[in-house]
Amino acid sequence: MRSKILGLLAATAVSAIATTVSAAPLLALVFTDHAVLQRGQPIRVWGAAGPGAVVELSLGEAKTSATADAEGRWSTTLPAREPGAALTLTAQAGGERQTISDLLVGDVWLCSGQSNMEYPLRRSLGGEAEAANAADPDIRLLQTGRVSLPNPTTALPKEAAWRPATPESANNFSAACFFMGREIKKATGAPIGLIDATWGGSIIQDWISREGLHALGGYDEGLAVLADYARSPDVGVAHWQAQLGRWAAxxxxxxxxxxxxxxxxxxxxxxxxxxxxxxxxxxxxxxxxxxxxxxxxxxxxxxxxxxxxxxxxxxxxxxxxxxxxxxxxxxxxxxxxxxxxxxxxxxxxxxxxxxxxxxxxxxxxxxxxxxxxxxxxxxxxxxxxxxxxxxxxxxxxxxxGLPPTAPWVGSSGLSTLRNGMIAPLIPYGLKGFAWYQGEANVAEPAAYGRLLPALVADWRRSFDAPDLPFLVVQLAAFGPRQTAPAESGWAEIRDVQRRVAATDSKVGLASAVDIGDIYDIHPANKQQVGHRLALLARKLAYGETGLVAAGPAPLSATRAADAVVVRLDQPAVVQADARPVGFELCDAGGACRFADAALAGDQVRLTIPAGFAPVRVRFAWADSPILNLYGRTGLPATPFELTIAP
Missing domain, CATH: 2.60.120.260 (Galactose-binding domain-like)
Structure with missing residues (x-):
């Protein structure tokens, strides 16, 4: 019951103030009153009109026009702007006119993932007080709602509208996203737009486009089933049942x-x-x-x-x-x-x-x-x-392995959440992405090692921003403690997240491993998650130098006589004990033993047990690891597995 263990949250109630528009709005539905437009880059605007219609646009003193194509689609850009007074955007085509107002220029962050990103502000630690003090006219919130579709759409639900942060609008908004945005706004002084596109229990495959999954390989039959379903649900169901039967046989x-x-x-x-x-x-x-x-x-x-x-x-x-x-x-x-x-x-x-x-x-x-x-x-x-x-x-x-799932089912399908919740936002100007997901994929960590970089590339390509920062929350601890070394899908997913961040300078890793709850897959301390995401944003998106935005991560593991030396990317400290705990040495046969560890600055020395021939070293390798190794700024060391070099 992948969805149940992940505590699929009840559908988020999205209360939105409907934007006053004409019966057939010219602007895409992501443009509403109170929106935040991305600063420092040409402002992309698009929508629909009659085929061949000329659409005149104005934003403040800036004006431009666009001509709708044969299908009625139009798009254009307005000049880049910096934060300032509130603006009005007007679109006019013939006798049709649409005006949206109280627009701010600032930074826009798209927050997405499953239930721990969906987790609402009101349920976080001190949530009632946090919501009561959430009012900030320079923070604007947009929730897409839950939409699963077999084909991409250009439209958000009509009730999805930008709203200034108030106790009412923030109450059910993503807590981690809100705390991140609030801290970024404090650090930068710029207005902040936050987009909450989340679905509890969702697998990563459901957030990647059809084209992205096809390029990745291994999903073509599922995509064919989805295409059949889009044309005829009966044909799609029959195709999936046959696929499932072959898998079972x-x-x-x-x-x-x-x-x-x-x-x-x-x-x-x-x-x-x-x-x-x-x-x-x-x-x-x-x-x-x-x-x-x-x-x-x-x-x-x-x-x-x-x-x-x-x-x-x-x-x-x-x-x-x-x-x-x-x-x-x-x-x-x-x-x-x-x-x-x-x-x-x-x-x-x-x-x-x-x-x-x-x-x-x-x-x-x-x-x-x-x-x-x-x-x-x-x-x-x-x-x-x-x-x-x-x-x-x-x-x-x-x-x-996992069976072939019905690819049209929201949260466990293929591309359907990307079609319904991300596609309508493209190509809205963004400052970056924040992603908290992986619990739904713990049974397939090897596949996740391909899927996470594919998601990063897919979204960057979709928003035409190849270097856009992508912030990843490393999974929090959940599940019973282990008294002996054991395999862990949770640890493998965390290591995938670490490795993706290590190979892409614009991917940041905000570890939540130390703030989990062994009894609850939804830890309530989302303030700390938001804080760690904001640190990464300040470093990767805003270029703050000298800022330590993550805990110690491994650089290498080498054999040194009767020991293995792990070198970290920063000096570390040990909390509550004289020695780090949670280090393991593993031999070629897969047997692993806890190792005695000693810390000296940025190096951890592991004593090799007599007669043991290790080839790998692991750290915090458990669903709910006990961890006492931190950076000097209080951020936890990341769990990892490394091959030991000679």
Missing amino acids: KVEPQAAAWSRPDFDDRDWKTMRAEQFWETNPGLETFDGTIWLRASITLTEKQARQGATLSLGPIDDLDTTFVNGREIGSSQGWDTPRAYRIAPGVLRAGPNLIAVRAIDAGGGGGAWGPAAQKGLKFDDGSFAPLGASWRYKVSTAIAQS
């Missing part, structure tokens, strides 16, 4: 007969029908595929009818069979399943219901009230499924 050949009614499942275990499977012994941390089977005995009258099979929600993804016949697949951890069964499929006597349930993280399986699960017949009668399932574990997600 490849990764779990042992389950080929498990949907058939003649299969003998008497040695299978049982679980209750209304709880996540983690409540069963041995499944406490299981993510992957489990088959569920149950029987319903029907009368001749019931069997002659058509019916709807209701199974409640199944986390995350299911393929359901009746008497060996596949009747449907669905995706969504909290989406109730209801499948139509045509007359002739059911039989008098026992009928076998089989479900292939796939969970990618957190709670999994069929859940919800058992009384609501069963067959509702065309005559209105109901046959309950019963209180339990027989079940068999098939394949762990670590072995099977």
Whole structure:
């Protein structure tokens, strides 16, 4: 249940003041009263008018014009400006006229990602007081709302409008983004525009354009399914079900007969029908595929009818069979399943219901009230499924990999959030991006190593800004502590984030690893996240020299006699102990041991255990690492893994 463990936040309530425009606005919907226009660069303006219409524009004393193309699209630029008095932008084409007012020139930041970026100001530490003191006429806020589309759109929802920061407008706005913007405004003195384009539980693939995913490779069939769905939902669903079936046949050949009614499942275990499977012994941390089977005995009258099979929600993804016949697949951890069964499929006597349930993280399986699960017949009668399932574990997600998801499903699809929430903003002038996401991809860190740089390149290309700063929040700690070295998808994602920042001088890493909560995937201390993002912005976007904007990061790991020496990019300090903790040495076979560490300035010396031959060194390599190594400015050292040089 990738979405559930990530605590998919309830849909953000976007309260916006609608802009007064003509019935057919000339300006793109991202241009509303109270907007902030990016300073120091030509101001790009675009919209729609009648084909061939000449659109006259004025912004203060500056004037220009544009001619709409055959599809009615027009775009132009106005001269660059610096902050000053509020402005009015007017567009006129023939008898149509649109005016938006109270525009400021300053810096615009686009904040995006999943639930920890979506996390609203009101829920952060001291959120009520923060919201009550949020009023600032020079900070302007825009929330795109949640929009998932199979094809790109040029339009934001009509209720999405720029608003000055007030207790009301900031209340449900991204806390991390707001705190970052407030600190940037304090440091620069310029008006700040903040765009909140977030969706809790979303995977990174859903934020990259179709072109970006195609260039990356590996997503062509999913993109083809999405294109089919855009033309015909029925065709798209059928294509996806066939793709999912091929994946299942490849990764779990042992389950080929498990949907058939003649299969003998008497040695299978049982679980209750209304709880996540983690409540069963041995499944406490299981993510992957489990088959569920149950029987319903029907009368001749019931069997002659058509019916709807209701199974409640199944986390995350299911393929359901009746008497060996596949009747449907669905995706969504909290989406109730209801499948139509045509007359002739059911039989008098026992009928076998089989479900292939796939969970990618957190709670999994069929859940919800058992009384609501069963067959509702065309005559209105109901046959309950019963209180339990027989079940068999098939394949762990670590072995099977992630299944092909339905690419049109918002937050877990391909490109749909980029189509609905980023495309309408392009090519609005920006100062930079702030990105907090990765929890939804912890099951595929290798893929994330390709996807994160692809996202950075895709957005920079889309906004025609190849060097635009891209600030990344490194995932906060979450989950139980480990007493011994272990593999960790969370640590691998953090290391991907570190490596992307290390290879791009305009990508900054704001680590949140030390401000997480082992019991809550949504830590409330978003003030510190915003502060660390603002430090990076001041360094990368505003060129503040001498500013330490991140904690220690590794430069190298080398063998030195009976020790390994890790060199950091800055001097470090140890908190609460004389020695750094959390360093591991790993051999060629994958065995890892905690190592005794000693710090001297910017170097950490790790003693090699007798008889051990390490080839890699890791630091803070856990879902929730214990970390006491910091920079002298109080920022945490980044988790990492490095190959040891001779």
